[in-house]
Amino acid sequence: MSEGTAKKEEKPRKFQAIRGTRDLLPPETALWNRVEQTAHAVFGTFGFGEIRPPIFEPTGLFARAVGGETDIVSKEMYTFVDRYDRLDPSPTVGQLGDYFEKVKRLYEEEKIPKTPFNKIAVEEAQAIWSKIEPWLEDRPTPDAQIATFDRLFVFMDAMQLGSEISLRPEATASVCRAYIEHGMQSLPAPVKLYYMGPMFRRERPQKGRYRQFYQIGAEVLGGSDAPAIDAEVIEMVMTFFDRLELQGAQLDINSIGCRECRPKYVELLRAELLKVKDKLGPDSQRRIETNPLRVLDSKLESEQGIIAKLPGIADHLCEDCATHYAAVKHQLEMRGVIYRENWRLVRGLDYYMRTTFEITAQGLGSQNAVCGGGRYDGLVELLGGPPTKGIGFAIGEDRLILSLQESGKAPAPKGRDVYIAWMGDKARATAIRAAKDLRKAGFSVELPPVEQKFGKALGQADKLGARFALILGDNEVSEGLWTLKTLADGSQAKFTEPDLLEHLRKSL
RNA sequence: GUGGGAGUAGCUCAGCUGGUAGAGCGUCGGUCUGUGGCACCGAAUGUCGCGGGUUCAAUCCCCGUCUCCCACCCCA
Numbered sequence: 052m053s054e055g056t057a058k059k060e061e062k063p064r065k066f067q068a069i070r071g072t073r074d075l076l077p078p079e080t081a082l083w084n085r086v087e088q089t090a091h092a093v094f095g096t097f098g099f100g101e102i103r104p105p106i107f108e109p110t111g112l113f114a115r116a117v118g119g120e121t122d123i124v125s126k127e128m129y130t131f132v133d134r135y136d137r138l139d140p141s142p143t144v145g146q147l148g149d150y151f152e153k154v155k156r157l158y159e160e161e162k163i164p165k166t167p168f169n170k171i172a173v174e175e176a177q178a179i180w181s182k183i184e185p186w187l188e189d190r191p192t193p194d195a196q197i198a199t200f201d202r203l204f205v206f207m208d209a210m211q212l213g214s215e216i217s218l219r220p221e222a223t224a225s226v227c228r229a230y231i232e233h234g235m236q237s238l239p240a241p242v243k244l245y246y247m248g249p250m251f252r253r254e255r256p257q258k259g260r261y262r263q264f265y266q267i268g269a270e271v272l273g274g275s276d277a278p279a280i281d282a283e284v285i286e287m288v289m290t291f292f293d294r295l296e297l298q299g300a301q302l303d304i305n306s307i308g309c310r311e312c313r314p315k316y317v318e319l320l321r322a323e324l325l326k327v328k329d330k331l332g333p334d335s336q337r338r339i340e341t342n343p344l345r346v347l348d349s350k351l352e353s354e355q356g357i358i359a360k361l362p363g364i365a366d367h368l369c370e371d372c373a374t375h376y377a378a379v380k381h382q383l384e385m386r387g388v389i390y391r392e393n394w395r396l397v398r399g400l401d402y403y404m405r406t407t408f409e410i411t412a413q414g415l416g417s418q419n420a421v422c423g424g425g426r427y428d429g430l431v432e433l434l435g436g437p438p439t440k441g442i443g444f445a446i447g448e449d450r451l452i453l454s455l456q457e458s459g460k461a462p463a464p465k466g467r468d469v470y471i472a473w474m475g476d477k478a479r480a481t482a483i484r485a486a487k488d489l490r491k492a493g494f495s496v497e498l499p500p501v502e503q504k505f506g507k508a509l510g511q512a513d514k515l516g517a518r519f520a521l522i523l524g525d526n527e528v529s530e531g532l533w534t535l536k537t538l539a540d541g542s543q544a545k546f547t548e549p550d551l552l553e554h555l556r557k558s559l
Numbered sequence: 560g561u562g563g564g565a566g567u568a569g570c571u572c573a574g575c576u577g578g579u580a581g582a583g584c585g586u587c588g589g590u591c592u593g594u595g596g597c598a599c600c601g602a603a604u605g606u607c608g609c610g611g612g613u614u615c616a617a618u619c620c621c622c623g624u625c626u627c628c629c630a631c632c633c634c635a
Contacts, residue, residue, distance in 0.1 A: 252634080257631095258630095448635085514596090
């Protein structure tokens with residue numbers, strides 16, 4: 052290892068986390084764990100059970116549930132074609148004909164997706180096959196023809212076999228799929244489920260927004276659409292935030308009507324918007340056609356005055372929706388949940404209806420929504436299940452963590468309970484045994500792998516934030532009395548092995 | 560996808576109108592072979608994000624590109 056020789060060695064290129072993804076590291080992960088454990092605890096008290104659906108699903112599931120026209124599905128999903136594993140991966144020359152026919156048939160039956168790429172591959176393969184077929188009578192195959200055979204392999208191997216799958220951009224669709232797949236409609240209603248984990252959307256990263264991000268969510272499926280269910284779900288999220296001491300949590304609620312009344316309102320809104328079209332910016336002008344409700348959400352200062360004069364949906368709900376909305380508000384009041392009515396609150400996903408809500412928090416920049424949710428009574432049926440009521444929410448965990456950090460609610464990093472400073476071969480064995488026993492008793496223990504002088508060991512103990520140093524040298528081993536030093540004040544005392552455990556239990 | 564800002568040691572950053580790099584903190588070792596926090600001494604780590612151009616010479620100027628940050632769009 053001389054310095055001179057190695058200096059020109061080429062270093063391998065450094066890898067880095069893919070754009071929009073990141074490593075969560077200690078001590079921050081302690082906060083993540085606290086948040087997730089609090090979710091388990093709080094949701095458990097509301098009778099929710101955890102579901103862990105897969106991280107990818109058939110692309111069609113999200114297209115159907117979230118809406119094929121939404122940005123999420125049309126341009127933000129990570130979609131790829133899976134391998135089709137029922138084809139013989141490496142046919143011999145003799146099997147080539149059968150293999151090609153099989154590929155062609157699967158393509159026609161759309162078991163292999165008809166992507167533009169596959170179309171070209173099949174056509175090329177067909178052209179080559181027409182040329183090869185007459186040659187097959189010649190045995191053995193002349194060398195000059197082998198290259199052409201290889202070209203056929205190349206085209207078939209390059210085909211995007213298998214079905215289209217996507218990394219989940221959200222989890223409600225997966226939960227509904229699982230509800231149907233496992234026949235949960237025959238469970239006592241309603242079925243209350245929660246989940247947590249990574250989601251994926253290919254968006255431009257910014258504060259509180261990542262391409263791999265984390266959500267904690269819950270869904271209530273089946274049973275009735277009783278307003279009390281809406282209220283309880285909201286109460287649960289607020290309880291969760293309260294438990295975490297989230298600062299400045301602001302709950303906004305609204306009702307966006309149902310299949311009956313919403314379309315009528317949307318038309319009314321569109322008509323009103325067209326009257327003031329010239330005064331709106333280009334984004335809002337476009338939305339008059341694509342999604343008039345979203346105009347209400349505009350952040351443009353210049354549009355605020357115009358938007359304020361637009362008709363609100365609350366005045367145009369059908370009787371059932373109006374009754375439901377009023378009852379939800381009443382239920383929230385009975386539970387002591389403080390809310391703000393926000394008639395401009397709309398949801399981006401297609402499946403929402405009636406109750407919608409959003410919770411914002413401090414310290415998040417422009418991405419200040421930390422939770423969004425609502426009712427989606429038609430969704431399970433849309434996915435091929437029985438008619439089923441549904442309501443749920445999703446919390447942006449990254450944003451929640453960010454807000455907790457901004458307001459100083461992150462827990463202080465926890466150091467070791469005990470650092471074992473040992474010297475000498477006899478003490479080594481004792482130290483190993485001590486570490487085992489202390490860890491068994493639940494203490495966080497650092498056992499240095501190699502012998503260190505006591506001065507150095509205590510320095511390490513200090514740096515690692517240890518509460519105590521257990522000093523084990525020749526004296527301790529021969530006396531059978533172990534020295535325990537309290538790092539904070541420098542005091543130390545001697546204990547027998549059992550007394551030590553007892554003493555630590557009391558003081559930690 | 561659009562716009563703005565930024566990339567120099569593990570971290571925070573310096574580097575005067577271009578002359579091939581420094582500080583503080585951190586890490587490791589020593590002063591200190593049974594006692595830490597302090598102090599002092601010493602060491603390691605950089606293709607100055609990457610590629611190209613201008614120049615005798617580029618961390619610095621120009622172009623491209625990547626990544627990060629912020630905002631728009633959209634959303635949790």
